[in-house]
Amino acid sequence: MGYEPKSIEKKWQEFWKKDRYYEPKNDYTKEKRYILSMFPYPSGRIHMGHVRNYAIGDAIARYYRKIGKNVLHPIGWDAFGMPAENAAIKKGVHPKKWTYENIDYMRKELDSLGFSFSQEREFATCDEIYTKFEQEFTVDMFEKGLLYRSSATVNWCPHDKTVLANEQVIEGRCWRCDTEVVQKEMDQYFLKITDYAEELLRDLEKLEGKWPKQVIAMQRNWIGRSEGLEFELKLDDDSKKRLGEKFEGFKVFTTRADTIYGVTYTALAPEHEIVKYLVNNTLLDSESIQKIKKMQNTPPKLRAQAEKEGLFLNLYVIHPLTKEKIPVWVANFVLTEYGSGAVMAVPAHDERDFEFAKKYNLSIRYVIKPKDGKIDSDRAVVEPGVLFDSEEFSGLESEKAKKAIIDYFEKEGLGKKTINYKLKDWLVSRQRYWGTPIPLVKCPKCGLVAEKKENLPVTLPEDVQITGEGNPLELHPTWKYTKCPNCGEDAIRETDTLDTFVESSWYFLRFTTQKEYWDKLPFKKEDTDYWMSVDQYIGGIEHAILHLLYSRFFTKALRDLGYVDIDEPFERLLTQGMVLKDGAKMSKSKGNVVDPDSIVEKFGADTARLFILFAAPPSKELEWNDSAVEGAYRFIKRFFDRSLDVKPCENLPAIDHSKLSKEEKLARKKVYEALKKSKDVYEKNYTFNTLIAASMEALNALNAQKNEEVWSEGYWILSNILEPIIPHVCWEISDRLFNRNNFENIEIKEEVFQEDSVTLAVTINGKRRAEIEVPVNASKEEILRTAKEKAKKWIEDKEIVKEIVVPNRLVNIVVKG
Numbered sequence: 001m002g003y004e005p006k007s008i009e010k011k012w013q014e015f016w017k018k019d020r021y022y023e024p025k026n027d028y029t030k031e032k033r034y035i036l037s038m039f040p041y042p043s044g045r046i047h048m049g050h051v052r053n054y055a056i057g058d059a060i061a062r063y064y065r066k067i068g069k070n071v072l073h074p075i076g077w078d079a080f081g082m083p084a085e086n087a088a089i090k091k092g093v094h095p096k097k098w099t100y101e102n103i104d105y106m107r108k109e110l111d112s113l114g115f116s117f118s119q120e121r122e123f124a125t126c127d128e129i130y131t132k133f134e135q136e137f138t139v140d141m142f143e144k145g146l147l148y149r150s151s152a153t154v155n156w157c158p159h160d161k162t163v164l165a166n167e168q169v170i171e172g173r174c175w176r177c178d179t180e181v182v183q184k185e186m187d188q189y190f191l192k193i194t195d196y197a198e199e200l201l202r203d204l205e206k207l208e209g210k211w212p213k214q215v216i217a218m219q220r221n222w223i224g225r226s227e228g229l230e231f232e233l234k235l236d237d238d239s240k241k242r243l244g245e246k247f248e249g250f251k252v253f254t255t256r257a258d259t260i261y262g263v264t265y266t267a268l269a270p271e272h273e274i275v276k277y278l279v280n281n282t283l284l285d286s287e288s289i290q291k292i293k294k295m296q297n298t299p300p301k302l303r304a305q306a307e308k309e310g311l312f313l314n315l316y317v318i319h320p321l322t323k324e325k326i327p328v329w330v331a332n333f334v335l336t337e338y339g340s341g342a343v344m345a346v347p348a349h350d351e352r353d354f355e356f357a358k359k360y361n362l363s364i365r366y367v368i369k370p371k372d373g374k375i376d377s378d379r380a381v382v383e384p385g386v387l388f389d390s391e392e393f394s395g396l397e398s399e400k401a402k403k404a405i406i407d408y409f410e411k412e413g414l415g416k417k418t419i420n421y422k423l424k425d426w427l428v429s430r431q432r433y434w435g436t437p438i439p440l441v442k443c444p445k446c447g448l449v450a451e452k453k454e455n456l457p458v459t460l461p462e463d464v465q466i467t468g469e470g471n472p473l474e475l476h477p478t479w480k481y482t483k484c485p486n487c488g489e490d491a492i493r494e495t496d497t498l499d500t501f502v503e504s505s506w507y508f509l510r511f512t513t514q515k516e517y518w519d520k521l522p523f524k525k526e527d528t529d530y531w532m533s534v535d536q537y538i539g540g541i542e543h544a545i546l547h548l549l550y551s552r553f554f555t556k557a558l559r560d561l562g563y564v565d566i567d568e569p570f571e572r573l574l575t576q577g578m579v580l581k582d583g584a585k586m587s588k589s590k591g592n593v594v595d596p597d598s599i600v601e602k603f604g605a606d607t608a609r610l611f612i613l614f615a616a617p618p619s620k621e622l623e624w625n626d627s628a629v630e631g632a633y634r635f636i637k638r639f640f641d642r643s644l645d646v647k648p649c650e651n652l653p654a655i656d657h658s659k660l661s662k663e664e665k666l667a668r669k670k671v672y673e674a675l676k677k678s679k680d681v682y683e684k685n686y687t688f689n690t691l692i693a694a695s696m697e698a699l700n701a702l703n704a705q706k707n708e709e710v711w712s713e714g715y716w717i718l719s720n721i722l723e724p725i726i727p728h729v730c731w732e733i734s735d736r737l738f739n740r741n742n743f744e745n746i747e748i749k750e751e752v753f754q755e756d757s758v759t760l761a762v763t764i765n766g767k768r769r770a771e772i773e774v775p776v777n778a779s780k781e782e783i784l785r786t787a788k789e790k791a792k793k794w795i796e797d798k799e800i801v802k803e804i805v806v807p808n809r810l811v812n813i814v815v816k817g
Contacts, residue, residue, distance in 0.1 A: 002637070002640070002641050002644075003636065003637040003640040003641055003729070005603065005604025005605070005606060005607070005636075005728070005729075006604065008604075008728050008729060008732045009112075009114060009604055009605050009606070009728040011732070012114070012727070012728045012731050012732065013111060013112075013114055013728075015731075016114075016116065017119065020120075021065075021116065022073070022116045022117060022118050022119055023118055023119070023120055024070055024071060024072040024073075024118060025070050026514070027070060028070075028526075028530045030068075030069070030070040031069050031070065032069065032070045032071070032072065032530060032531060032535075033060075033061070033064040033069045033070070033071050033072070033535050033536075034071075034072045034512075034531050034532070034533075034534045034535045034536075035057050035060050035061040035064070035071060035072070035073045035534075035535060035536050035538075036057065036072075036073070036074065036508055036511070036534045036536070036537050036538070036570075037053045037054050037056070037057035037075075037537075037538045037539065038053065038504075038537070038538065038539030038540070038543065038547070039075060039076045039077060039078050039504070039507065040077065040078065040106065041077075041078050041079070041081060041083070042077045042078075042079055042099055042102040042103045042106055042124070043083060043102060044102045044105065044106070045105070045106065045109065045595070045597075046106055046109045046110065046596055047579075047586060047593060047596070048579040048586055048593075048594050048596060048612070048624070049540070049578065049579050049586070050110075050596075051113065051579075051596050051608060051609075051612055052576055052579055052612045052618075052622065053538055053539065053540075053576055054075075054110065054113070054115050055113075055115075055608075055609045055612050055613055055725075056538050056574065056576060056613070056618050056686065056688075057073065057536070057538045058073070058114075058115045058116055058117075058609075058724070059609075059613065059682070059688060059724040059725050060536055060682060060686070060724070061073035061116055061724075062116055062723065062724035062727060063682040063683075063724040064682075065116075066720075066723060066724065066743050066744075067744075067745055072118065072121075072511065072512065072531055073116055073117060073118060074117060074118045074121045074122065074511040075110065075115070075117035075118070075122055076121075076122055076123050076124065076125070076507055076510075076511070077099075077103050077106075077122075077123070077124040077125065077126075078125055078500065078503060078504050078507075079099050079103070079124040079125045079126035079127075079503075080125055080126050080434055080435045080436065080497075080500045080503060081176075081434065081435070081500045082160050082162070082176050082177070082432065082434070083176070084096075084098050084099050084434045085432060085433060085434050085466050085468075086177075086468075088466040089466055089467065089468045094462065095433065095434040095466070096126070096434075096460075096462065099124070099126060099434075100124070103124055107122075109596065109597060112597070112600050112605060113596070113600065113605045113608060113609065114605045114606075114609070114727055114728055116727075118511075120514070120515055121511050121514070121515060123510065123518075125500075125503035125504070125507060126434075128457050128459055129457075129518055129519060130503070130510070131436050131437075131457040131458075131459065132456045132457035133510075133521075133522035134436050134498070134502065134503065134506070135436065135437070135439040135451070135456045135457055135458060136453055136456060136522070137506070137522075137558065137561070137563075138436075138438060138439055138498070138502075139439055139450045139451065139453060139456075140561050141191065141557065141561070142440065142450050143450060144561065145192070146191055146192045146195070146557060147189060147190070147191055147192075147428075148189070148190055148192065149187055149188070149189050149190075149448060150187070150188065150190060151185060151186070151187050151188075152185070152186070152187075152188050152190075152427070153183050153184070153185050153271050153296070153336070154183070154184055154185070154186055154188055154427060155168070155169050155181045155182075155183065155299055156181065156182050156183065156184035156186075157174040157176075157177065157179050157181055158179060158180075158182060159174065159177045159179035160174060160176060160177055160179070160432070161431060161432070161468070161469070161470060161471070162430045162431045162432050163184075163186065163188060163427060163429060163430060163431060164181060164427075165426060165427045165428075165499065165501075165546075166300070166301075166337065166424065166427075168546070169181050169299050169301055171301065171302070172298075172299045172301060172302040181299045182297050182299075183271075183296055183297050183298070183299065188427055188429050188496075189427070189428050189429035189438060189496065190425040190426060190427055190428065191425060191426040191428050191553075191557075192425050193423065193425055193426045193549075193550075193553045194421060194423055194424065194425050196553050196556050196557070197223055197225070197421045197423050198225070198419075199556060200219070200223055200423075200549065200552055200553060200556070201220065201223045201225055203552070203567060203568055204216050204219060204220055206567075206568060207568065207573070210571060210572045210573065211570075211572070211573040212541075212573065212574075212575050212619070214541065214544070214575075215541065215544040215548065215573060215575060218544045218545055219544065219545060219548070219549055221422075222422065222423060222545050222549065223421055223422065223423045224420075224421055224422025224423060225419060225420070225421055226255045226419070226420050226421075227255065227417070227418070227419050227420075228253055228254050228255035228256070228257065228406075228417075228418060228420065229253070229254055229257040229260075229402075229405070229406045229409060229415055229416075229417065229418065230251055230252070230253045230340075230415055230416055230417075230418035230420075231251070231252065231320060231409055231414055231415025231416075232248075232249045232250065232251050232252075232320075232415070233249050233250060233251075233252055233266060233317035233318070233319075233320070233326070233342075233344070234248060234249040234317060234318050234320075235247060235248060235249050235315065235316070235317055235318075236316045236317065236318055236325055238316070239315040239316050239317070239328070242283065242314070242315065243274065243277060243278075243283075243315075246277060247273070247274055247277070249317060250268070250272070250274060250317075250340065250342045251340045251342065252266065252339070252340060252342045252343055252344045253339040253340060253343075253418060253420050254343075254344055256346065256349065256350070256402070257401070257402045257405040257406050257409075258368065258384075258387060258393075258396075258398045258399075258401040258402045258405065259346040259348075259349045259350075259367060259368060260321065260344070260346075260390075260405060261321065261322065261365075261367045261387075261389060261390040261391065261393075262346040262347075262348045262349055262365045262366065262367040262368070263319060263326060263344045263345065263346055264326070264345065264346070264347060264348075264357065264362060264363040264364065264365050265326060265327045265328070265329055265345045265347075265357070265362050265363070266317055266326055266327070266328050266329070266342065266343065266344055266345055267310060267328075267329045267330065267331035267333070267334045267342070267343050267345050267356070268313070268328065268329070268330050268331070268334060268341065268342050269330075269331075269334040269335055269336045269341035269342070270292050270295035270296040270330055270332065270334075271296060271336045271341060272330070272334075272336070272341045272342060274313075274315070274328075275292060275313070275330050278313060279292055279293070284313070288311050291309075291311060292311070292330060295309070295330070295332045298332070300335045300336075300337050303332045303333065303335065304333065304335065306332060308331065308332065308333050308352070308355050308356045308359060309331070309332045310329045310330055310331035310332065310333075310356060310360065311329065311330055312327060312328075312329050312360075313328050313329060313330055315327075315328040316328060320409075320414050320415070321391070322391075327362075329345075329360075331356060333352055333356065337422065337424060339420055345357070345362075347362065347363075347364045347365075347380065348364050348365055348366040348367065348368075348380060348381060349366075349367070349368055349380055349381055349382060350380055350382065351379075351380045351382060353380070354379070354380035364377075365389075366381060366389075367387060367388060367389050367390050368381055368384070368385040368386065368387055368388070368398060369381075369385045369386050369388055370383055370385045371383075371385060371386075384397065384398035384399065385397070385398060386398075387401050393405060426499075426550065426553070427499070428498050428499045428501075428502055429496035429497070429498070429499070430496060430497050430498065430499055430500075431470075431471040431474070431495075431496060432471060432472075432497055433460065433464055433466060433471065433472040433473055433497070434460075434497075435497025435498055435499075435500060436497055436498040436502065436503065437458045437459070437460060437473070437493070437494070437495075437497055437498075438494045438496050438497065438498055439451040439456060439457075439458045439494075440493075440494040441482060441484055441485060441491045441492070441493055441494065442491060442492045442493075442494065443484035443486065443487065443489060443491040444489070444490075444491070445484065445487055445489055446484055446486040446487050446491075449484055449485055449486045449491070450485070451485055452485045455485065458493070460473075461473075461476055461478075461479040463476075464476060471495055471496075473495040473497070474495040479493065480492050480493045480495050481493070501546060501547060501550050502550075502554075504547055504550075504551070505547070505550045505551045505553070505554035505555075506522075506551075506554050506555075506558065508532075508534055508537075508551070508569055508570075509522070509523045509528055509532065509555075509558070509563075509564065509569075510522060510523055511531075512524075512527040512528050512530070512531040512532060513527045513528075514527075522563070523563075525563070525564070525565070528563075528564045528565070528566065529565060532564065532566045532569065533566055533568055533569055533570060533571045534569060534570045534571060535571050535572060536571070536572045536573075536574065537569075537570040537571075537572065537573050537574070538573075538574045538575075538576060539573075539574075539575065539576070540575060540576065540578075541575040544575070548570070548573070551569050551570070552568060552569060555567070555568065555569040574618060574619065574686060575619060576618045576619060577616065577618070577619055577620045577621040577622055578621050578622070579612075579621075579622050579624060580621055580622065580623050580624065581593075581594060581623070581624040583623070586624070592624075594624055596608060599611075599629065603629065603630075603632075603633040604633070604636070604728070605728060606636055606726035606727070606728050606729050607629065607632045607633040607636060608629075609725060609726060610632040610635070610636060610692065610725060610726050611628060611629045611632040613688035613689065613692065613725055614628075614632060614688065614689050614692045614693075615628055615689070616689065617686075617687050617689055618686050618687075618688070635696060635699075636726060636729055638699070639699060639718070639722075639729065639733075640729050640732070640733065642699075642702075642703070643715055643719075643733045643736075643737065645711075646708075646711050646712055646715050646737055647708045647709075647711065647712050647737075648712075648736065648737045648738065649712050649716075649737070649738060650738070650739065650741065651741070652713060652716055652742075652746070653709040653712050653713050653716075655668070655709050655710065655713060657749075657751045657752060660707065660710070661705065661707075662756075663701075663704050663705040664705045664707045664710050665752070665756070666701050666704070666705075667698070667701040667702045667704065667705045667707075667710050667714060668710055668713070668714075668749075668752045669701075669752045669753060670694070670697050670698040670700075670701040670702075671698045671701070671702070671713065671714045671717050671718065671752075672717070672748060672749060672752045672753070673694055673697075673698070673753075674691065674694035674695045674697070674698045674717070674718065674721060675717050675720075675721055675746060675748060676748055677690060677691050677694050678691055678721040682724065688725060691721065691725075692722075692725065695718055695721065695722055698714065698718060699714075699718065702714045712737070715733065715737060716737075716738055716742045716746075717742070717746060719733045719734045719737075719738075719742055720734070720742040720743060720744075720746060723743065754776075755776055756775065756776060757773050757774060757775055757776060758773070758774060758775075758776055758808055759771055759772070759773050760772050760773075760774065760783065760787070760808070760809065760810055760811055761809070761810040761811070762787045762790055762791050762810070762811050762813075763810055763811070763812045763813070764791055764794045764795065764812075764813050764815060765812075765813075765814055765815060766812060769791050769794050770787075770790045770791050771790075772786045772787055772790050772811070774786055780805050783805055783811060784803055784805065784811065787811040787813065788813070791813065794815075795813060795815055797817070798815040798816065798817045799815060799816050799817050800813060800814070800815050801814045801815060801816055802814035
């Protein structure tokens with residue numbers, strides 16, 4: 001019988017499950033490997049991006065199992081979120097029912113591909129027991145001050161009717177539904193990720209060389225540490241009167257203290273308290289108020305990219321050193337995301353300030369000369385230089401001037417040296433139903449109180465009406481009414497739910513513990529001590545800031561709460577490239593989606609796995625190619641069908657390499673080249689495409705010879721090294737030919753790489769004319785004799801001037817005449 005993928009794959013998938021092949025061992029004396037792919041959202045069907053992600057992780061996990069490591073390779077479901085509510089609105093099905101039905105279907109799809117996920121540690125983040133422990137963490141963080149409630153201007157998605165974190169706003173639109181985001185002021189819950197800003201930044205150094213440089217750079221930029229001077233700009237007397245003596249001034253932060261004598265205006269963010277006071281008290285004309293409101297309603301990211309706009313607020317501040325009056329503007333380029341939402345503007349030495357000053361005809365004052373001493377008044381001088389027109393600091397170089405000016409401010413009590421971060425606290429509350437309820441209670445007497453842990457989990461009511469209008473929990477007739485855990489009086493339960501990124505910030509810890517303990521603990525410490533950190537994490541670059549930064553923070557917070565003893569959750573990170581078709585990312589809207597089920601049905605799971613790992617290196621984009629899928633199938637079929645003629649053996653054949661023919665030696669060499677490559681591929685660089693190519697070359701070389709022992713050895717090795725990639729067919733071949741004895745470490749035989757002969761180029765006067773093959777130990781005289789014979793027609797009747805032999809490369813004969 002020839003290759004029949006359906007029967008082979010069904011057979012081995014049933015065997016692996018029955019044998020508990022996928023399950024990690026409880027023997028903590030063994031060397032471990034924790035291989036984890038980012039878990040999927042149960043949207044209904046898996047796509048080729050999933051297949052790529054999980055094929056990479058599965059190949060790594062199978063390799064480490066094969067060489068005797070204790071492997072944890074789990075799967076779960078990132079199950080809360082808006083799509084379930086959208087489905088409830090669209091299809092009239094409850095989010096819980098929709099979610100678990102999708103999980104059941106997608107699990108079957110993953111099983112059909114032979115992915116070796118632990119069957120006994122699978123869970124969904126919407127499971128009530130998972131909610132219980134997440135709420136325990138939330139209570140701990142609230143009591144430690146890591147979780148707090150505050151009024152804030154937030155990103156609001158009018159379609160999903162929920163708040164979004166800054167990271168969830170992509171080019172001004174909701175990351176989920178693509179609706180344009182607006183700004184709204186609301187009471188919200190935040191996690192104090194800023195308390196960990198310095199550690200999150202510092203510990204990126206531990207990940208250098210193990211995480212992609214791009215991801216480290218993105219996190220470093222997002223945290224955005226900068227050192228500089230913070231000081232207060234005092235309002236002049238007339239401005240104070242205009243503001244009803246409510247404000248004395250405002251703080252600004254600058255990394256360029258050396259430019260302070262070049263300040264010619266200051267600018268406030270549209271959300272700054274002074275601006276809001278002017279608007280709310282109608283202290284500006286209606287046109288100005290409308291302009292400011294438009295700025296306020298534009299998401300920060302869009303404002304930062306837009307043309308610079310602003311207006312004069314008819315306010316002035318006093319320069320702390322020169323005592324000049326400086327005009328105060330509101331400007332769309334000033335963001336509350338960074339610093340105090342106010343800036344000292346130095347247009348001569350900042351491109352953004354320069355552009356704004358030019359547009360509104362504001363003063364530009366140069367106070368730093370570049371090294372060449374030339375100042376171009378048509379541009380800002382942003383590079384460091386030497387100060388001038390800066391009173392006692394004139395003549396100092398920029399770096400020395402920064403320190404001297406900051407020292408002066410501190411000495412005179414005018415300001416202080418400060419470290420600032422772009423990173424803001426993580427906004428975690430969402431106004432939706434399908435999420436983890438925030439376990440807090442609003443009591444008229446006690447204020448905001450945490451639910452008692454013995455009352456957890458606070459579960460979602462199932463009798464809800466999901467219409468898309470408002471928060472179903474807020475609108476539920478009874479669910480939110482409760483008793484205060486502190487005083488026992490009537491109180492209102494918090495109706496906001498947690499951002500789904502909270503669930504994905506600790507799921508990797510949950511996997512470390514066996515299911516029998518899940519009702520009692522979120523995870524056991526001895527288990528996290530053994531399994532963590534994740535040895536290899538695999539997922540998309542789109543999670544570089546969101547999920548990966550949050551997970552790092554959450555791990556450190558849980559460490560400080562006494563749950564774990566680790567600093568970083570993921571030792572190594574691989575970000576796989578997207579799967580494209582017709583040059584675009586696969587999506588239903590583009591109509592270019594390839595259904596993995598159809599590939600498995602037509603060609604088998606091994607074909608899908610082989611293609612997805614062969615088409616491109618894991619970190620690169622992969623262009624879908626139907627003919628390449630068929631090519632992958634043909635290779636597997638040829639590999640299997642030829643195995644039917646291979647001689648079975650219990651042990652690796654003992655072969656006398658010296659007695660083999662040229663073709664037999666080449667076949668062995670190609671097979672061992674593939675074996676040699678496999679260790680680096682599986683343990684270091686994951687360039688599966690190069691290993692597959694080497695295996696294809698080896699099979700071609702085997703086909704060019706007829707030695708039975710060379711065939712047996714070749715299949716022993718190839719079915720061993722390809723098993724993590726195409727496991728079903730390799731187990732079938734190995735079971736029949738070798739009783740699966742080949743699934744073990746195989747030593748490299750260096751004899752196969754020792755060449756009997758070498759091919760040399762023959763050049764006449766430097767021009768290539770021929771090739772010769774000579775014994776490896778041939779003398780110089782023998783090489784020259786062979787070369788002259790081969791190049792006879794180019795040297796006849798000519799005087800040989802020089803003869804050069806470059807070992808293992810070429811022979812050059814110089815002639816004249």
